[in-house]
Amino acid sequence: MDFQVVISGGGPAGMWLACELRLANVSTLIIDQTAEIDPNSRALTIHPRTIEILASRGAHEQLLAEGARIPTGHFALLNSRLNFSGLDTPYPFTLAIFQARTTALLQQRAIELGAVVRRGHRFVGLEERASSVISTIEGPEGSYTVESDYLVGCDGTRSTVRGAAGIDFTGTQATVLGWLGDVELRDPPPEPVLYKWSLNGMGMVVRLADGRYRIVGINPHDIRTDWPGDFTIEELKTNSIAIFGTDFGLHSPCWLSRYGNTSRQATTYRKGRVILAGDAAHQHFPAGGVGLNVGVQDAMNLGWKLAATVHGWAPGGLLDSYHDERHPVGQDLLEHTQAQTALMSAFTVEGQELRSFLTKLMKERPEIEVSLTERLTGLHVAYPSPQGHPLAGTRAPDLTFVGSDEHLFSMMREGKYILLDLSHADDASPVQNAHVRNAHPNRHCHRGALSGEQRSAWSAVTAALIRPDGYVAWACEQTDPAKLAGELDRALSATHRLTAAQAQGAARTEPAQQV
Structure with a gap:
């Protein structure tokens, strides 16, 4: 056996899975078709539950040191911000940090733990056998095969692993397009995060760690099913003026992108010796910045179960419970991101009134805000349990103990x-x-x-x-x-x-x- 587990996809989900497997002494190979980590970071947000996961392995300090802490969040860009201060967590904030930097830090940890990382190597096919799976990989020096106990696809929404395994990816096509631009501003807003919704469109301006700014949004003409081509700086200026009344003197774009609200989910997260995690298992509109977080949480759920199976101590059905527990989380993810998309893109008087009504309802019923906040941050996730105690299946908080510095x-x-x-x-x-x-x-x-x-x-x-x-x-x-x-x-x-x-x-x- 060449490796016990092969992971295709070197993003945050794949790297965190490799960290978990190596922590359990599982020999692990990660391949990624990109020669270098992509510097363009669609994801900027790390939510409280993900910080907790990293903290439970001592892998959070550098991210805390580098990321900007934001103590509030939003649901569908409603006027009432979600306040994180009351959350039962040591980390009542989101971290704003480039996905590229998060990936780099997790890759460094995976390598230090003994994972083999091969960038510029692309998965192209598989052959599943009774006790192993053979992956065919194309590298800079040609094609080769690797035998492993299991193959995990963390290779994004266009997952080659998912396709090779014959796993269906069902859902809905895009009906709304979003756009973003990472730019410099001559006349930036004073606040680190500015957001606005009106009948002319919705948008956010976020100050990035390197002094640039990210402008994201949707305009009424973005409610469409066709693809209008690459996003341009001229469109970014026009869209920004329509939403904010100014383009902030934007210039020098380093990344311009357009994306849709296509929402799909793998029908199964495991088929034999092939397993999916992260964007390979679920695709959605990036509302609330939850995608990276759900992918890392997939990997956290899968890692110890896969290690236990490889090492032979897993009780019956443990690996199957990965799908049983995480597939409903993926369904919930698609539901609330689509709901947010509908609210954000409802550029009608009726849509405006609905947003106003929901904002008032959140103020009148604080429990609604709490529920939305816990859902957004991942702290609400609980798994079905056959044991009758109400705590069974819930997330354990960071308990502390009398007379001990440990928690x-x-x-x-x-x-x-x-x-x-x-x-x-x-x-x-x-x-x-x-x-x-x-x-x-x-x-x-x-x-x-x-x-x-x-x-x-x-x-x-x-x-x-x-x-x-x-x-x-x-x-x-x-x-x-x-x-x-x-x-x-x-x-x-x-x-x-x-x-x-x-x-x-x-x-x-x-x-x-x-x-």
């Missing part, structure tokens, strides 16, 4: 399950005993009490098992030691299957950390 995200940096012993038991802890009985090298146990300022949903929890991707696999409020131990035995046996080699060394598992 949950810092405990997760090795990419393993975290078993939290919150039972306040004496040395004969039923949680610790169950951990030892069901010993597994891919699980750590932490024993301690939650610090005072915690969420009410966690106040009665005596034990919880956190998945490597930061979601609650199991939680319990049982105080009877025997019943608690029994429930935990069942939970651990369902989530961790020992290989023969692991079983031999299971007795040598590490003790729980006591605080």
Whole structure:
């Protein structure tokens, strides 16, 4: 076997998947047809949930240092901005940073972890066998093949991997066109983010880190199904004047682009030994800047499951749960981006009144703003769980502990399950005993009490098992030691299957950390 996993596509989703696989010691090859990282960055936004994901692996500091923090967001460019300050996260803001820089930082991490990156190499076909998949790749020196356990397509909306696997990509064609220009301005607006909606069109002006500005928008004449050709600087000036009343003295464009609201989703995210993630799995209008984020979150969900399958300790159905959990997230993504597109492009009196009505409703019903904010930022995602506790399947917040400098995200940096012993038991802890009985090298146990300022949903929890991707696999409020131990035995046996080699060394598992 040449590699255990081959990834086609070296964008943020592909690079983060490679990081996760290498963290679990899976041999990984990434190929990308571009010789260099594309300097033109359609994505500029990293949302709070994505920052949490990076923080849970210690991969967030450089992005925090370089990105501009924006404490608000928007839904369909409504007049009422979404306030992130009340979010239950250490990172109540979005980061504005070029996708090219995000990709470069994740690529550096992947290489440091041992991934092989080959740029200028293009996937062209596959042959799936009973126990492997053969990828045909064209490189600078000709064509060659690579055998791997699995092939993952992170190669964008025109995914060659998806096509070679015969996976359908269904949805709707574009009915609205957006445009953008990265330019210099002689007379820029004073605010870092300016946005406006009127019957003449909608637009945003965003100050970029390098002193340039990005102008994006939609005009009434962009409600169309045909493709009018490449976007020009003359159009950018005309469109900007129509929306803002000025073109801000724009000049020296380094990138001009046009894009549509085509919305499609792969019918399955896995077909045999071929798996899709990121834009290869879902295409949508870039409303709210969510695309890069959902792709990285796909990779986070897939990484540990694929590693567990490759290494042989995955319980039955674990890899299939990638589609089961992430496909509905993709459906939700298409729904809310299309809804935003409809609101942004409704350049009629009726559309204006609808936008005004929704803005008033958000002010009257703060819970609507909270729901939209959590949806936009990715903090709302929860997965179905057979376990009855209300926390099961939800995202675990960054819990802190009495007398300890550690917090949950810092405990997760090795990419393993975290078993939290919150039972306040004496040395004969039923949680610790169950951990030892069901010993597994891919699980750590932490024993301690939650610090005072915690969420009410966690106040009665005596034990919880956190998945490597930061979601609650199991939680319990049982105080009877025997019943608690029994429930935990069942939970651990369902989530961790020992290989023969692991079983031999299971007795040598590490003790729980006591605080």
